[in-house]
Amino acid sequence: MAELHVGDVVTAKKFGPFEHDFGGELEKVYENSALVLIDDYNDGDSMTVSEMNRRAVVKKDAIKVIKAAPVPEPAEDDDDPDQDNA
Template sequence: MAEHQVGDYVKGKKFGSFEHDFEGEIEKVYENSVLIHILSYHDEDRILVGELNNRAIVRKDDAEPAKAEAK
């Protein structure tokens, strides 16, 4: 698996109170996890994402490369 880097767009697996997977950009890389700025998520998770200030810390193994959607 390629090493995660700041700026990579990834898909994060649902965890905790999340009902669905989400996508975003890596803001910081830690030893075993990454901080993701959540940019795309299911509407059912809207309130939770807001409470988390659009950020989540995810295990590196649970952050898979994804392609950003063109807007």
């Protein structure tokens, strides 16, 4: 399974009230799941998507990344405690 990051564009397998698979963008990544902002769905699921406020928490193993978001480089720490401040 690929690493998930906020901003990734993904597809998710149908579950619970959904009748079809859906897609969207990751808003938050948890330990075993992720919050998907749903923007690509079948018309048959429009009521479900509306009731869920266009968001769904999905298990990581039910998510496939279509387009990875750029991962920012870690910031360098200017306040290094091991460095002498003479």
